[in-house]
Amino acid sequence: MIDEVGHYALVLALALAVMQMILPFWGARARDARLMALARPAALAQFAFVALSYAALTYAHVVSDFSLANVVENSHSTKPLIYKISGVWGNHEGSMMLWALILTLSGAAMAAFSRAIPPRLLADALSVQGCLGVAFLLFILLTSNPFARLSPAPMEGNDLNPILQDPGLAIHPPLLYLGYVGFSIVFSLAAGALIGGRIDAAFARFIRPWTLAAWCFLTLGIAMGSYWAYYTLGWGGFWFWDPVENASLLPWLSGTALLHCAAVMEKRDALKIWTIFLAILTFSLSLLGTFLVRSGVLTSVHSFASDPQRGLFILGILVLFIGGSLFLFMLRAPTLSQGGLFAPISREGALVVNNLLLTASCAAVFVGTLYPLALEAWNGDKISVGAPFFNLTFGPLFAPLALLMPIGQNLAWKRGDLLAALQRLWFAAACGLAAMLAFYAAQGAPVTAYVGAGVAIYLIVGAFVEIFNRIFPAGLRASKNVASRASGLPLSAWGTAIAHAGLGVTLLGLAASGWGAEKIVSMKTGEAYDVGPYQLSVVAMTAAPGPNYREAIAHMSVSRNGAVVAMIEPSKRFFTTRRMGVSQAGIVTLNFGQIYVSIAEQNDNGAVDARLYWKPLVSLIWLGALAMAFGGGLSLADRRLRVGVARRAARISGASAPAAG
Amino acid sequence: MTRKQKRLTLIFSALGLLGAAVGIVLFALRDNVVFFYGPTEMTEKQVGPGQRLRIGGLVKPGTLVHLEGKRITFSVTDGRNEVPVSYTGLLPDLFKEGQGVVAEGALDKAHVFRADSVLAKHDERYMPREVADALKKQGVWQEEGGKAGSGANK
Numbered sequence: 001m002i003d004e005v006g007h008y009a010l011v012l013a014l015a016l017a018v019m020q021m022i023l024p025f026w027g028a029r030a031r032d033a034r035l036m037a038l039a040r041p042a043a044l045a046q047f048a049f050v051a052l053s054y055a056a057l058t059y060a061h062v063v064s065d066f067s068l069a070n071v072v073e074n075s076h077s078t079k080p081l082i083y084k085i086s087g088v089w090g091n092h093e094g095s096m097m098l099w100a101l102i103l104t105l106s107g108a109a110m111a112a113f114s115r116a117i118p119p120r121l122l123a124d125a126l127s128v129q130g131c132l133g134v135a136f137l138l139f140i141l142l143t144s145n146p147f148a149r150l151s152p153a154p155m156e157g158n159d160l161n162p163i164l165q166d167p168g169l170a171i172h173p174p175l176l177y178l179g180y181v182g183f184s185i186v187f188s189l190a191a192g193a194l195i196g197g198r199i200d201a202a203f204a205r206f207i208r209p210w211t212l213a214a215w216c217f218l219t220l221g222i223a224m225g226s227y228w229a230y231y232t233l234g235w236g237g238f239w240f241w242d243p244v245e246n247a248s249l250l251p252w253l254s255g256t257a258l259l260h261c262a263a264v265m266e267k268r269d270a271l272k273i274w275t276i277f278l279a280i281l282t283f284s285l286s287l288l289g290t291f292l293v294r295s296g297v298l299t300s301v302h303s304f305a306s307d308p309q310r311g312l313f314i315l316g317i318l319v320l321f322i323g324g325s326l327f328l329f330m331l332r333a334p335t336l337s338q339g340g341l342f343a344p345i346s347r348e349g350a351l352v353v354n355n356l357l358l359t360a361s362c363a364a365v366f367v368g369t370l371y372p373l374a375l376e377a378w379n380g381d382k383i384s385v386g387a388p389f390f391n392l393t394f395g396p397l398f399a400p401l402a403l404l405m406p407i408g409q410n411l412a413w414k415r416g417d418l419l420a421a422l423q424r425l426w427f428a429a430a431c432g433l434a435a436m437l438a439f440y441a442a443q444g445a446p447v448t449a450y451v452g453a454g455v456a457i458y459l460i461v462g463a464f465v466e467i468f469n470r471i472f473p474a475g476l477r478a479s480k481n482v483a484s485r486a487s488g489l490p491l492s493a494w495g496t497a498i499a500h501a502g503l504g505v506t507l508l509g510l511a512a513s514g515w516g517a518e519k520i521v522s523m524k525t526g527e528a529y530d531v532g533p534y535q536l537s538v539v540a541m542t543a544a545p546g547p548n549y550r551e552a553i554a555h556m557s558v559s560r561n562g563a564v565v566a567m568i569e570p571s572k573r574f575f576t577t578r579r580m581g582v583s584q585a586g587i588v589t590l591n592f593g594q595i596y597v598s599i600a601e602q603n604d605n606g607a608v609d610a611r612l613y614w615k616p617l618v619s620l621i622w623l624g625a626l627a628m629a630f631g632g633g634l635s636l637a638d639r640r641l642r643v644g645v646a647r648r649a650a651r652i653s654g655a656s657a658p659a660a661g
Numbered sequence: 662m663t664r665k666q667k668r669l670t671l672i673f674s675a676l677g678l679l680g681a682a683v684g685i686v687l688f689a690l691r692d693n694v695v696f697f698y699g700p701t702e703m704t705e706k707q708v709g710p711g712q713r714l715r716i717g718g719l720v721k722p723g724t725l726v727h728l729e730g731k732r733i734t735f736s737v738t739d740g741r742n743e744v745p746v747s748y749t750g751l752l753p754d755l756f757k758e759g760q761g762v763v764a765e766g767a768l769d770k771a772h773v774f775r776a777d778s779v780l781a782k783h784d785e786r787y788m789p790r791e792v793a794d795a796l797k798k799q800g801v802w803q804e805e806g807g808k809a810g811s812g813a814n815k
Contacts, residue, residue, distance in 0.1 A: 234754075344670045356675055360682035367686050371694075382697035384715055384765075389693040393685050520731055520750055581754045600751045609731065609751055 003068060006056025007147035013049035013104065014137040016042050020107075020130030024123035028196070036119050039126035040111040046133060047101075047108035054088075054101045057146050061088050067153035070094065070146045076159035076577055078548045086170040087160045092294065092310075093146035098173060099290070100136050102181040107133065110185050110210070117189075117206050125185075125192030132184055135317045143310045159548065159577035168228030172221060176248060179218025180286040183251060185210040186258070187283030190276050191325050194332045204266035204275060209636060211262060211279075215255045216632035222248050223625030234583045234598035236518065236613040238621060241390045246369040247289030253362035254282045257355045264351050267413060268340040271348070273333050274355070280329060284322040285362075291318050292369075346416040350408030357401050364393040402455050402507060405500055406462025410469075428465055432458025443515045443616075452511025459504030463497045492638040499631025506624030512593075512617035522607045528559075532614025534595060535559050536568070541602065549573045551584075554599050554608055558588060565590065570597045570610070592617045695765065700742040710768045716744060717763040725758050737762060737774075748776040 020042035027035025060068050061084045064077045074091040075084060083090075089098040107129040114122055140146070186207045193199045225248065230238040239245060258278040265275045295311030342348035368385045375381050406428055410421035436454025443450065470493070471485045517532040528535040539555045553571040557564045570586030585598040593616040600609040697715040698706065708714060716737055724736040724745075731750055735758075736743045746764055756762060756779065764776035 341664060341667065344667065344674070349671075352671065353674075356678045360678060364682060364686050367690070371690065382715075383694045384697060385690070385694055389689045392689040392693060393682075396685060397682060522731070583754055598751075611751055 002056050002059055003065065003147050003149075006053040006060075007145070009049045009053040009056070010137065010141060010147075013046050013053065013100075014134065014141065016046040016049065017104075017130050017133035017137055020046060021127055021134055022130075024130075025127035025195075028120045028123040028127075033119065036123035039123050039130075043104070043107040043111035043126055043129065046130075047104040050097075050101050050104045050137075054097055057094065057097060058085060058088050061085065064157065066155070066157055067149055067151070068146070069148045069150040072150055072154055072157045074160050075157040076548060077156060079160060079165070080547050082167070082170055083160060083165050086173075087164070089173050090160050090164045090169055093140070093144045095173065096136070096140050096144050096294070097146055098177055099181060100133070100140060102174075102177045103129075103136055103184055104133060106182055106185045107188075110188070114206065121189070121192050121196055121198070121203075121206075123192075124195045125188040128188040128191040128195075129184065132188070132321070135320065139310075139313050139317065143313050156577075159575065162549070162573065162575040162578060162580050162582045163232065165548075165575075166228065166232055168224065168232065172224040172228055174221075175217050175224055176221030179214050179216075179221050179255075180248070180251060180289065182210065182214025182217055183255060183283040183286050186214065186279045187321075187325070190279035191328060194276065194325075194328045197332055197335065199272055199276065199336055201266055201269040203272075204262045207275075207279060208259075208262050208266060211255065211259050212632050212636050215252070215259055216629040216636070218248070218252050218255060219625055219629045219632065222252060223622050223629075227622050231585050231587055231596075234585050234611065236585075236596050236598075236611065236615065238618075241368070241385075241387050243369045243372075244293055246365050247285075247292045249365055250362055250369070251282050251285040251289065253358050253365065254278055254285055257358040257362070258282050260351045260354050260358075264348050268342065268348055270340045270342060271352070271355075272336050276333070276336075277329060278355075278359075280322075280325045284318075284325070285366075287318050287321060291315060340414075342413070343415040345411065345418050347408065347411045347413045349416070350404065350411050353404060354401065354408060357397055357404075361394050361397040364397055365390065368393065399455075402459055402503070405459060405503070406465060409463070409466045409496070409500070424465055424469060425462055428458050428462035431461045432456075446514045449511050449514025452514075453508055456504045456508035456511055459507060460501045463500035463504060467493055467497050490638050492635040495631040495633070495635030495638065497631070498634060499628045502624045502627030502629075502631055504624070505620050505627055506622075509592075509617050509620030509622075509624060512620070513615060515616050516618075517612075517614040519612050521610060521612060522603065523554075523556075523610050524607045529612060531595065531612040532593075532616070533560060534565070534590075534614060536595070536597065536612060538608065539567075541606075541608065546573065548577065549575045549582075552602065554586070554597075554610070556586065556597065558590075558595050566595070568595060568597055570599045572599055572601065589619055592619045592623075594618050697763075699739045700737055700744045701739055703744060704742050708768060710770050710772075713765070713767050714774075715763055715765045716746075716774060717761070718743075720756070720758050720760055720762050722758040734773075737764065744774050745772075746774040746776050748779050750779075752779060 020039055023035050023042075024039035027033070027038070057070070059065075060071050061075055062081070064071065064075060064084070066072050070091065070093050074087055074094070079087065088094040107126065110122075110129065111126060117125070189203070189207050189210070193203055222245075225245070226238045229240070229245075230236070258275065258281075261271050261275045261278055264271045291311075291314045295314050340348075368389050372383050372385055375383060406425055407418075407421050410424050411418070432454045435457035436450050439450040439453045467489065470489060471482055473485075519529075519531060521529050523529060523536075523538050525538045525541070528537040536556050536558055539557055542553050542555065544551045544553060551571050551573045553569050556568045556570070558566040558568055566588040568586035568588045571584045573582045573584060574580070575582065581601075583598045583600070585596055587597075588595050593614065596611075596613040596615060598611050602608045695713050695715055697717060698708070700716065700718050703714070703716060718737040718739045721736040721738040721743055724734070726734045728734065732747065733749075733752065734745060734747045736745050738744075746766075748764065748766075763780045764774065765778045765780075766774055766776035769775050
């Protein structure tokens with residue numbers, strides 16, 4: 001019964017989406033305020049019905065309703081509750097349901113919090129959002145129905161892929177989707193603005209909070225996915241330049257560019273066309289990612305099952321939305337007026353360079369990800385483009401960003417003084433150089449490690465130089481009113497500094513991987529093995545039963561200079577339903593670095609084969625990403641960016657002539 | 662600077678950067694791309710020693726040998742031809758005789774494929790797509806997909 005309610009709610013949501021797509025759009029053309037006003041309740045109701053449907057599916061998973069094919073294929077009655085709930089999105093149908101849930105949530109959020117947006121723009125934007133809803137709900141209902149029945153219902157399910165039975169599954173997909181799909185709001189607003197043909201600085205104010213929020217979630221989602229891959233795959237790697245990972249990096253790169261470019265548009269009314277283009281591009285790349293991951297073009301742990309029909313359907317959605325929005329862009333872009341002027345050396349100029357570098361590195365990743373697919377379609381040659389390609393292309397394009405970032409922060413709007421900016425950064429540069437020498441003295445080669453670490457320190461210190469100069473405008477000695485100046489700084493200034501420093505922290509973690517140690521040994525109980533500055537030894541091997549698996553655990557001690565500093569328990573799990581073994585790495589964090597051990601089967605002589613890693617400062621990679629997202633969140637809390645402000649500002653600037661026609 | 666000069670600076674710096682990016686990408690694509698072959702294609706294309714490749718196929722049953730010091734050897738087959746592979750290190754969880762495998766490395770002088778990484782399937786239901794295609798080409802593909810897997814579990 002509940003399954004039918006869920007299925008029916010999904011169909012109703014589709015009907016609402018069709019209504020939301022057509023009526024407000026028509027209303028905006030016919031200037032009928034009542035039709036335009038329909039968009040808001042339609043978006044809210046559409047979200048409510050998708051949420052109901054999603055809840056019904058979750059309920060079926062929780063109570064192990066094996067009359068649903070989806071539950072049979074991906075669940076098991078002994079599976080722990082957390083994986084019954086998160087396992088809903090651990091398969092193709094369910095993950096598309098999560099996608100639809102977040103898509104309609106985005107539409108509802110836009111409808112609920114956008115009273116500042118002019119009614120015509122909102123009507124057009126919500127109509128585009130409704131169009132997205134129609135496409136994806138149709139996709140679910142026609143090709144991937146999660147409510148398909150199985151008759152007769154089996155007594156037991158096939159269980160979830162053991163690799164997915166991990167707390168990461170509960171966190172990574174929702175965060176990533178909030179980022180991916182959150183950009184749909186920005187896309188809809190851009191498309192709506194293009195349809196209406198009126199784009200001014202206020203538009204940047206409408207999209208900035210949504211861009212920022214989606215960007216924060218995407219940052220967290222990527223970082224979480226990377227950490228999950230790191231601890232679960234047992235190779236000790238955290239980024240593989242796998243096409244699926246690249247698919248999430250692409251919208252992050254263009255989203256980062258959008259974030260900075262929207263700031264220029266908001267402050268100076270410049271770069272309008274470019275901002276609109278990035279808004280379209282970012283969500284298009286999200287759609288492309290969905291296509292790559294969900295269509296079965298790529299085989300990975302993310303592509304649950306491949307079905308050519310689904311691939312074609314998503315390809316159709318992709319072509320429709322990317323093609324449609326770019327066509328609209330082509331029609332309207334020439335009619336947009338040029339905004340504020342600026343000298344090449346200025347904050348705007350620096351942000352243009354930022355955008356160029358980010359989009360160029362985005363393009364490099366794009367080529368590396370899609371070239372193998374294109375070549376295979378072209379002549380059937382199968383190639384793989386791996387880390388060497390990306391290190392060679394992404395590295396040189398992204399590295400200048402790190403050097404230029406603090407300089408850009410210290411340039412004034414409109415016309416900047418490069419020399420003065422460099423002078424202000426002498427302290428940060430000195431810190432970076434000192435750190436480089438200190439790291440070289442302490443840890444030695446390779447070059448990438450100590451140079452990278454030096455740049456990272458420069459970046460972290462440099463990120464706060466602007467704030468320092470605003471709090472101490474006359475140097476450290478004149479420290480009057482410091483507290484009031486510090487608290488008077490807008491939150492977004494702190495947010496920028498913290499997010500930029502976060503990138504430095506991540507870079508430091510990446511650079512430090514050059515000093516790591518790695519070895520593969522056959523460990524006998526009681527013997528000590530060196531890895532980095534630590535010694536590991538197996539204390540005991542035990543077996544333990546889990547809820548739906550058996551587990552062999554190696555208890556190891558980690559000691560330094562003879563004193564035991566930690567215990568570590570890598571294990572090997574065997575899932576009985578799928579008859580599949582999974583290694584659980586043992587990880588312990590010591591001074592931001594980690595000891596990482598993954599074990600294989602126990603040999604006949606009682607020794608156990610293990611990979612041992614010492615990864616100095618590795619946890620900084622993800623802590624840096626947390627800092628970036630935190631900085632973004634801080635900016636989001638800034639009162640200038642709050643939703644109501646755009647309305648007040650619009651009212652004030654409404655007196656002056658609108659800039660775009 | 663005049664308005665025109667400003668715009669030209671912007672356009673030329675953008676074009677310069679784009680040109681540099683294109684150059685780097687093309688350069689990197691020439692040298693850092695690894696081809697994927699099945700055992701039969703490898704024999705046909707007469708791959709020389711030292712060229713980096715990915716090979717894929719099934720681990721031929723009965724060929725997996727553990728030598729001392731984590732070294733293992735096995736043969737990758739597509740039913741028609743086979744390639745001997747040697748690898749030092751821990752094998753992935755799902756590595757088994759008779760199962761699909763992808764290995765990356767290069768041939769040595771004795772025509773043994775020295776792999777520096779070995780990948781197996783992500784779970785028991787799926788075959789690496791390259792391997793499935795290589796097997797289909799040789800006509801030895803058997804449908805061992807989802808249905809067989811779930812049938813065995815009931």
